[in-house]
């Protein structure tokens with residue numbers, strides 16, 4: 001039996017009822033988070049919950065629970081579902097009301113839902129690297145919000161998959177922004193480059209951990225956007241996210257990096273990242 005989060009309760013999956021007039025369903029009017037669980041323990045939950053509240057605020061939605069309450073619920077859910085290594089997904093929508101673009105009145109309450117998934121770390125990708133492809137970034141201009149509106153990302157990821165690639169590297173004109181569900185980095189002559197955390201990207205929690213790891217291993221970081229040509233000329237390329245962690249990209253549209261093998265800096269970042277991962281309560 002599996003359990004879900006439904007507002008301020010943990011209930012059996014089948015007990016969750018979602019209204020067809022929910023604004024998440026009709027408009028993608030809501031925000032979400034994904035938190036990695038290692039050996040039963042949530043990783044960087046504080047940062048994810050903080051970003052959840054910031055995303056909600058940016059779309060002018062008030063989450064009707066304290067952060068402490070939400071942390072408590074997430075821990076209960078992970079515990080109840082006995083998650084070993086996987087993740088917890090949760091989202092909040094502006095609630096259900098007769099369809100109208102304008103915000104509903106105060107009588108309509110936001111709807112919080114969540115669930116967990118057992119999902120082993122993609123260690124083969126860490127070892128061998130993955131392929132990526134360039135896709136034009138046609139998303140909106142508030143990519144700093146972790147919005148439920150993911151159609152731009154969905155279309156980009158589908159295109160990447162159809163080309164046999166793990167990720168779509170998005171670009172606005174010549175400027176590389178991020179991945180369809182990840183952040184992108186290039187390493188050239190011992191310097192790590194990644195797009196600055198502005199409205200064109202989601203400031204990944206993994207990105208923030210990687211920037212810390214880089215400082216710890218003596219790899220200077222420049223939060224500067226790369227052009228497509230600059231990215232193709234990098235020594236090493238990396239994709240990161242909560243579930244992808246530090247994944248090397250060894251090929252982009254036929255350009256091969258490091259002879260098709262993850263580079264030394266990438267390896268060092270992976271090792272440093274591993275030191276942060278919780279040993280967990282079920283190790």
Ligand SMILES: Cc1ncc(COP(=O)(O)O)c(C=O)c1O
Nearest residue numbers: 181182183202204205206241242
């Ligand atoms: C567009 C986008 N950028 C970056 C990320 C990486 O964020 P995080 O490291 O917090 O998972 C994600 C994660 O889903 C994403 O969807």
